[in-house]
Amino acid sequence: MVPYDSDGLAGSAPSSSSSITKPPQIDGLLAGAGYKVPSSELRHVAQRLERLETAMLNSASHQLSLLASDAVLYNPSDLSTWVDSLLSELNQSQPLPSLPSDLSDLVPNSTALDSSWGMEHSLSQQQNQNISQHQQNQLMVVTALEEDSAIRLVHMLMTCAESVQRGELALAASLIENMQGLLTRVNTGCGIGKVAGYFINALSRRIFAPAGSISGVGSCYTYENELLYHHYYEACPYLKFAHFTANQAILEAFEGHDCVHVVDFNLMHGLQWPALIQALALRPGGPPLLRLTGIGPPSSDGRDSLREIGLRLADLARSVNVRFAFRGVAAARLEDVKPWMLQVNPKEAVAVNSIMQLHKLLASDPTRNPAIDIVLNWIRNLNLKIMTAVEQEADHNQSGFLDRFTEALYYYSTMFDSLEACAHHPEKVLAEMYIQREICNVVSCEGSARVERHEPLAKWRTRLTGAGFRPLHLGSNAFKQASMLLTLFSSEGYSVEENEGCLTLGWHSRPLIAASAWQAVPDVEPALGVIDNNGVVL
Amino acid sequence: MAGSNEVKQNESKRVVPLNTWVLISNFKLAYNLLRRPDGTFNRDLAEFLERKVNANTIPVDGVFSFDYVDRATGLLNRVYQPAPENEAQWGIVELEKPLSSTEIVPVIIFFHGGSFTHSSANSAIYDTFCRRLVSVCKAVVVSVNYRRSPEYRYPCAYDDGWAALKWVKSRTWLQSGKDSKVHVYLAGDSSGGNIAHHVAVRAAEADVEVLGNILLHPMFGGQKRTESEKRLDSKYFVTIQDRDWYWRAYLPEGEDRDHPACNIFGPRGRNLAELKFPKSLVVVAGFDLVQDWQLAYVEGLQKAGHEVKLLYLKQATIGFYFLPNNDHFYCLMEEIKNFVNPNC
Numbered sequence: 001m002v003p004y005d006s007d008g009l010a011g012s013a014p015s016s017s018s019s020i021t022k023p024p025q026i027d028g029l030l031a032g033a034g035y036k037v038p039s040s041e042l043r044h045v046a047q048r049l050e051r052l053e054t055a056m057l058n059s060a061s062h063q064l065s066l067l068a069s070d071a072v073l074y075n076p077s078d079l080s081t082w083v084d085s086l087l088s089e090l091n092q093s094q095p096l097p098s099l100p101s102d103l104s105d106l107v108p109n110s111t112a113l114d115s116s117w118g119m120e121h122s123l124s125q126q127q128n129q130n131i132s133q134h135q136q137n138q139l140m141v142v143t144a145l146e147e148d149s150a151i152r153l154v155h156m157l158m159t160c161a162e163s164v165q166r167g168e169l170a171l172a173a174s175l176i177e178n179m180q181g182l183l184t185r186v187n188t189g190c191g192i193g194k195v196a197g198y199f200i201n202a203l204s205r206r207i208f209a210p211a212g213s214i215s216g217v218g219s220c221y222t223y224e225n226e227l228l229y230h231h232y233y234e235a236c237p238y239l240k241f242a243h244f245t246a247n248q249a250i251l252e253a254f255e256g257h258d259c260v261h262v263v264d265f266n267l268m269h270g271l272q273w274p275a276l277i278q279a280l281a282l283r284p285g286g287p288p289l290l291r292l293t294g295i296g297p298p299s300s301d302g303r304d305s306l307r308e309i310g311l312r313l314a315d316l317a318r319s320v321n322v323r324f325a326f327r328g329v330a331a332a333r334l335e336d337v338k339p340w341m342l343q344v345n346p347k348e349a350v351a352v353n354s355i356m357q358l359h360k361l362l363a364s365d366p367t368r369n370p371a372i373d374i375v376l377n378w379i380r381n382l383n384l385k386i387m388t389a390v391e392q393e394a395d396h397n398q399s400g401f402l403d404r405f406t407e408a409l410y411y412y413s414t415m416f417d418s419l420e421a422c423a424h425h426p427e428k429v430l431a432e433m434y435i436q437r438e439i440c441n442v443v444s445c446e447g448s449a450r451v452e453r454h455e456p457l458a459k460w461r462t463r464l465t466g467a468g469f470r471p472l473h474l475g476s477n478a479f480k481q482a483s484m485l486l487t488l489f490s491s492e493g494y495s496v497e498e499n500e501g502c503l504t505l506g507w508h509s510r511p512l513i514a515a516s517a518w519q520a521v522p523d524v525e526p527a528l529g530v531i532d533n534n535g536v537v538l
Numbered sequence: 539m540a541g542s543n544e545v546k547q548n549e550s551k552r553v554v555p556l557n558t559w560v561l562i563s564n565f566k567l568a569y570n571l572l573r574r575p576d577g578t579f580n581r582d583l584a585e586f587l588e589r590k591v592n593a594n595t596i597p598v599d600g601v602f603s604f605d606y607v608d609r610a611t612g613l614l615n616r617v618y619q620p621a622p623e624n625e626a627q628w629g630i631v632e633l634e635k636p637l638s639s640t641e642i643v644p645v646i647i648f649f650h651g652g653s654f655t656h657s658s659a660n661s662a663i664y665d666t667f668c669r670r671l672v673s674v675c676k677a678v679v680v681s682v683n684y685r686r687s688p689e690y691r692y693p694c695a696y697d698d699g700w701a702a703l704k705w706v707k708s709r710t711w712l713q714s715g716k717d718s719k720v721h722v723y724l725a726g727d728s729s730g731g732n733i734a735h736h737v738a739v740r741a742a743e744a745d746v747e748v749l750g751n752i753l754l755h756p757m758f759g760g761q762k763r764t765e766s767e768k769r770l771d772s773k774y775f776v777t778i779q780d781r782d783w784y785w786r787a788y789l790p791e792g793e794d795r796d797h798p799a800c801n802i803f804g805p806r807g808r809n810l811a812e813l814k815f816p817k818s819l820v821v822v823a824g825f826d827l828v829q830d831w832q833l834a835y836v837e838g839l840q841k842a843g844h845e846v847k848l849l850y851l852k853q854a855t856i857g858f859y860f861l862p863n864n865d866h867f868y869c870l871m872e873e874i875k876n877f878v879n880p881n882c
Contacts, residue, residue, distance in 0.1 A: 027557050029861040034589020034662035042556050049563045061575055068571040068580050076587045151633050406629060479586040498586045508614050509605050509660045
């Protein structure tokens, strides 16, 4: 038997034009196994694997143990780079410092600072632009569809959403009535019954409220919403994961810099920053001068809440001897912020931190330039060291209402299930209300009022690389820390996954939140044009 | 002894396609890093390295999937089904009506491999494999995310397998045929094959009907070193040493490899003769060092009077079915299709 030619190429058929700008064709079969290897590199990767095996065989077992526990590894999907990074780890002769495994104060300091070798990024390798079909479509974890009535409820919800899409509002309204009746026969304390209730409610608002009147739900900026946010933060690990992972990346990016500036796109209560301040305080060589610019809505009740938070953070910084300056930028919407308001100093290393904010810029007003493009552009030009972005891992910005609705139903069902499984938090119902507001916005709002325009990681990758950013991979150390965080706070169903340099947190096998880090690609004037065989500049 | 190891490496390179070699070698080396000499396992790094894929209710290449978490046990099952013919029904998961009231649709409960320690139901390699099974057999596949060692030892994997079997049997939406029952087959590769065997035994004891077992180079063993183990040690991706590690991680502490979980027809094996055991398809790879144990298993089944078909693929290594780039893969798929075909 002769082994088949290891073919199965993904990517388009070769064309006659120059291949300089084409992404390399990757081996399609390995792609199905989760690995991106250009076909032309297969042989090279095989050789490196052989060399790695020899190196591993020649290493003492304690060296291998250290490699496994201490080395920071990135993006295992990129097999070539991964094998090479392991090889270079093994070739280093000095013993690696061991990491303290004590996480009692939950400060993400040790792992970042003890990594004495730089981060290996897979630079210059163009991200594979083919968004896998798997990632674009609807994900679902069925957790509690045991009751017949519950199943029927789900079917009715879909039918109702479909009638809404078709404009058959009378039909939709009668379905709402039926569903409300069914709700009485279903356990609404948990599972799909509870979630169904929220979705029926959201659909009602859409159907029965006069056009244009739904706004309060969309505007997140009230004291009430801050309270709900706080309980959401406490009751489940999503925000903690976001903060933790972003801080890790920011800490690593700030290494070696004496003046650093963090721009937080949504300060809220500033819950993310004490940990970073403490980590910076413990940095070998001493802390940098830290500036924090917190963006938030103007206070409606006469308090200057941004300033209050800033003062509290300043107190903390003072107590740990970190030179700290705070500035609040009040803006009703993120797109109202102009870069000059941030007063970035050319000497400082800037980190932009966006926890579930970027998607709000996606509402497109046909009369103006898309807000997302404007904002991404000025971020790039900010002397950016790193941008940390955490987003909901869901496709809630699809144009078709039914698709959006279905995706949201599955997404929030999963999220509610995860919440239920968490340790009892006294005001869990308030956390649920926070989520409910998101549901309402996705389902019952349109136009500029619909701000919860979540898009999945694959789409953000395309958008951000197209806007002149390149990924900074989150590595195995961040992964490990995130996993440990989960064991401290939550129940067994949560899972952290590595996704081509990004980390996702999900419930069982469904990712719900995705964290990624980015840096700006410097503008380079092309020295050479790309010319095809006919001498035409492409 | 770098020299002789290099010779051994080159042998495996000659019998598998290059991309298969890259895939399995990568696993081998990564796994070497994860197994610690003291018997513990670097689970964090393992999960970081594992390539996973999401389920997808929208059909891709004629197959869709969704995950079902059993609230009582926390066990996750990933269900794969052929796409509905009517495109308007894509994305909707049917959890009430049976698969068919006229035709028989086999439901294959699949236990992924990984020597009881690695991989998950949502691992890319297994998700892909299960999808191919659905396409080829026109069956429904339920992939079980059983608890793994060393954190969960014997008999956890078997308990989870048994729970999955009961769960599948009790789903009205997995029923088919005029007799309205769930037509179940058990299948698995490596440790999954071992699990399939033990779940089938439990099912036979409890009079729960399983129509057939499909064991893809199942993970069996024993205390003594067999000829194939000695001859093939280190040559085709697998070593005796790593097999030993996995058994130590799975079996109860202090036990040896003649434990009945491992050595089915050994000195402590259970007598299967009186059991109403299902028919078996056992696939053995000619370059698998464990083959003597697998062949002994086949012989043991025959001696106990049970129907078993052996598919011996002389030139195959372990994991030959991960990529559809060789004859063995197609041969295997054909055999499985015929095995679960209700008309056979």
